[in-house]
Amino acid sequence: MAKATIFDNHLEPAWCPGCGNFAILPAVKQALVNRGLAPSEVLFVSGIGQAAKAPHYLRAHVFNGLHGRALPAATGAKLANPDLEVIVESGDGCIYGEGGNHFLAAIRRNVNLTVLVHNNQVYGLTKGQASPTSAAGMITKAQPHGSSGPPFNPLATAIVLDAGFVARGSAGRPEELTALIEAGMDHPGLALIDILQPCVSFNKRQTWAWYREHCEPVPTDHDHGDRDAALRLAFAAEEERFFCGILYRGARPPLENRFPMSAGGILGRVPVNGGALAEIIAAHG
Amino acid sequence: MKRILIAGEAGQGLVTVGQILSLSLVRDGRHIVVTQGYMSRIRGGHNTYAIRAAAGPVAAPVEGVDLLVALTSESVELHRDEVDDDGLILGDVAAAPAMDDDRWLGIPFAELVPARQMNIAALGVAAAQLGLDRELVERAAADYLGGKKNPEWDAGREALDEGFTWGEFRRRPGLGLSAVPAAAAGRVMLNGNEAIALGALSAGLKFLSFYPMTPATSVCLKVIAHADEMGVITEQAEDEIAAVNMAVGASYAGAPAMVATSGGGFVLMEEGVSLAAMTETPLVLVLAQRPGPATGLPTRTAQGDLDLVVCAGHGEFPRAVFAPGTVEECFELARRAFAVAEASQGPVFLFTDQFLADSYRAVGPFPAAELPPVAPLLADPPAAGMYRRYADSETGVSPRLVPGQGEALVVADSDEHTADGHLTEDLAAAAAMAARRRDKIGVIRGLMVPPTWYGAAAPETVLVCWGSACGAVFETVDRLQARGRAAAALHFSQVWPLDPAPFADRLAAAGEIISVEGNAGGQLAGLLRRETGITAARHVGRVDGLPLTPEYILRKLAAA
Incomplete structure (x- = not known):
């Protein structure tokens, strides 16, 4: 097997020492290697934030777009060239906050994307404001009276929308994370992997140690097809019990099935059917 | 008649x-x-x-x-x-x-x-x-x-x-149509939005994402009606922001892409305009105008969004803006919009409005089967060494690859970046990258459509207009000429960039310059003044949601 180093590049990550991202990056590379992929077969699409920088620190195609918009950009790219293994990698603020509407729509649309959400429950790049997944009451400079409302529950939301693959990983459990990413790539539709990670600079409560205490594996007897059971595991987050592993698997067909023209290769290279177009125009006579 | x-x-x-x-x-x-x-x-x-x-x-x-x-x-x-x-x-x-x-x-x-x-x-x-x-x-x-x-x-x-x-059995005398020669072979009935859709298909459109908005929706519906046979992927997005980002993603991956919307949707798309410019991704944006601000008059017509489009998107970058005046031009300029987007690797805009969108005309024939598609202008992968998406070049246009062309890795970034596409905070490199992007205006200028001069060569009055105002303004000129007044019109079917060379002398020699636009302030007149120093003496505007007509223009001219 090729080594994970084929995905290494020359750039030094601009993350804080001890950041959870440092544990996620090699887990992602390892999953790509385990799947036998070459860098030119993989496209990473990200938005903006500390997590969204991750694709810059590996060798692959990269489209680092706008804050919140990784999912629509990835949707366009995947439909345009379904040969590409398209991985969306961004943070909780980007995917669940700025891109919240796209998150809902992408799950319903079900394009074959693997979505990795680095979830550190805080805005890191803008220095410590509350994110959609921040614990209720979390005090920040921007939320001096505490983060309002309960944290957004991405896994419960995805299960309610009948997402095809819903999982939780953790930066503190890198081997399990690699396996989850591989399983997500195997899934023929949108796969959501929410990845818990500490923000060592701005989230002083949810530390490496805190996650060790609050994360536990999905029970071995859990039925992935049982939506009610999956929802119960997802709702456990309300008591700060975070089940790691695959919570739910659905079976909706991916959107690509609807587009026979999207059979592979570079779509722009497919010739224009001038004869058909001439007939279309002539029909207006 | x-x-x-x-x-x-x-x-x-x-x-x-x-x-x-x-x-x-x-x-x-x-x-x-x-x-x-x-x-x-x-x-x-x-x-x-x-x-x-x-x-x-x-x-x-x-x-x-x-x-x-x-x-x-x-x-x-x-x-x-x-x-x-x-x-x-x-x-x-x-x-x-x-x-x-x-x-x-x-x-x-x-x-x-x-x-x-x-x-x-x-x-x-x-x-x-x-x-x-x-x-x-x-x-x-x-x-x-x-x-x-x-x-x-x-x-x-x-x-x-x-x-x-x-x-x-009850025919009124005088109502019957006069005799005409038989219809030219291949003549068809199309409205402006259908012609835009067909022109885009002819150019090689392969990806259309949209959020429905009058009067742009019919562009999308026309593409969708023929998407399967023409091999086009179409998707109704959750909002205009998603639509434009999908299109940019698809174009990055090698599918010539288009979005169509009206003013309110377009402002949501503006961050995507900026993204296409920064990532240097070809993108055609159709803006079908209706009166604003906000929801405005959803089903009526206007020419009020020129300033918006010329300045759309934060930051500075080159762009081309087309404004077809006829249904034939809707077809031709849709094709050209794709050509310029590919050649300059960035956003290109195409104006229409509710009047032109819904205005059926007898047009053609279009030699659709013979027209060359505007294939994506992709470079060959480098034989050796790393591919650099944003490499320097004489024209400012970097050799473009898309994922799937061999081993070359295509790295695109909305952050300022180095030639290899990775984000950078090297400020000198950033300034050089921005300068290279601005240089692409030369490529855009090389593909410009000059304005059309219509009527007297040395007129007392010249009416300056753009886009769908063309027909009404040209006929106004005809009527003025028929009354013995030396009149002319200058019509812009490309409104940005403006190059004064083809028209500055003629305008300078003309008597009175009057702008005629479907807006209150004279937006093209403002751009002309800013870019060329040429100042219109008067403005004839229309803001009641109805299209300009020769009668309306003549009334306004007489009222002065």
Whole structure:
């Protein structure tokens, strides 16, 4: 097997020492290697934030777009060239906050994307404001009276929308994370992997140690097809019990099935059917 | 020349009457200009479908009516003042039995046809009054209504026949159309938005994402209607922000992409405009204008978004903005928009508006089978070494690869970046990268469409206009010239960038420069002043949601 180093590049990550991202990056590379992929077969699409920088620190195609918009950009790219293994990698603020509407729509649309959400429950790049997944009451400079409302529950939301693959990983459990990413790539539709990670600079409560205490594996007897059971595991987050592993698997067909023209290769290279177009125009006579 | 106005409530089938009559006129070898006016509702209200039919080319909507087809009594009251003294008003005799007007011809619909077929019977009467061939109209109706595939076709054909026979026996002198040569082979009936969609398909459009918004939706629906056979991926997005980001993602991955929206949706797309510019991704954006601000008048027309588009997107980057004046130009400039987007690797804009979007004309033939597609301009992968997406080049345009061209890795970033596409905070490198992007304006300038000069070579008055105002302004020039006034028009079908070389001398030599635009302030006039120093002495604007007409322009000119 090729080594994970084929995905290494020359750039030094601009993350804080001890950041959870440092544990996620090699887990992602390892999953790509385990799947036998070459860098030119993989496209990473990200938005903006500390997590969204991750694709810059590996060798692959990269489209680092706008804050919140990784999912629509990835949707366009995947439909345009379904040969590409398209991985969306961004943070909780980007995917669940700025891109919240796209998150809902992408799950319903079900394009074959693997979505990795680095979830550190805080805005890191803008220095410590509350994110959609921040614990209720979390005090920040921007939320001096505490983060309002309960944290957004991405896994419960995805299960309610009948997402095809819903999982939780953790930066503190890198081997399990690699396996989850591989399983997500195997899934023929949108796969959501929410990845818990500490923000060592701005989230002083949810530390490496805190996650060790609050994360536990999905029970071995859990039925992935049982939506009610999956929802119960997802709702456990309300008591700060975070089940790691695959919570739910659905079976909706991916959107690509609807587009026979999207059979592979570079779509722009497919010739224009001038004869058909001439007939279309002539029909207006 | 005959001016036909069909008026009634939404849901009465007045568009059906208009479409079949228009198609009959085009097949009869005539030119048409259709102006549709409708309210933002599905049933009720008051809508109009106006057809100007002529033996020779016409491009302007005009005021006045020769034949009013009034499907409600309200339509009679709203429009009778527009009808010429020797014109004709067709309506339901039951609605206005005691109408004291020589122009009135009450049709006994209740005796002739079932209520559901009233519109088709009115079509029959109108076609007979115009002297159209019965079979020609019946074939047009069959094609439009789906013929025998439509379960109501037999009833429709009977109604058409009843109406035609009734009308034929009551023909008013002077209403019949003049003789014309047979229709040119390949001439078709298209509106502006259909032509944009077909031009885009001809250029090689492969990805369309959109969020529905009047008056842009019909561009998307036309593409969708033919997407399977033309191999185009289409997707209705959750919002305009998603639509534009999807299109940029698809184009990055090698699918020529387009979005279409109106002003309110366009402002949501602006971050995507900026993204296309920064990532240097070809993208065609169609903006179908309607009056703003905010929701404005959703189903009416305007030319109020020029400033918006010329400045759209934060930061500085080159762009091209096209504004077709005719349906033919909608087709041609849609193709050119793709060509410029590919050549300059960035956003290109195409204006239309509700008037042009819905305005059917007799056009073509388009040699669609022979036109070369605007294939994505992709470089060959480097034989050795790393591919650098944003490498320096003489023109500013970097060799473009997309994922899937061998081993080369394509790295694109919305952050400022180095030549290899990775984000950077090296400020000198950032300044150089920005300068290279701005240099691409040279490529855009090389593909510019110069404005059209129309009328007198050395005029006392020159009317400066853009986009869909073309037809009304050119006809205004004709009418001024016919009155012995040396007049000309300068029409821009590309409104950005502006290069004064082709027109500055002629404008300087002209007498009075007057801007004529469907807006209040004179937005093109403002750009001209800023970019060339040429100042219009006056502005004729229109902001009531209706298209410019020669009569409107002449009234405003006379009012000075």
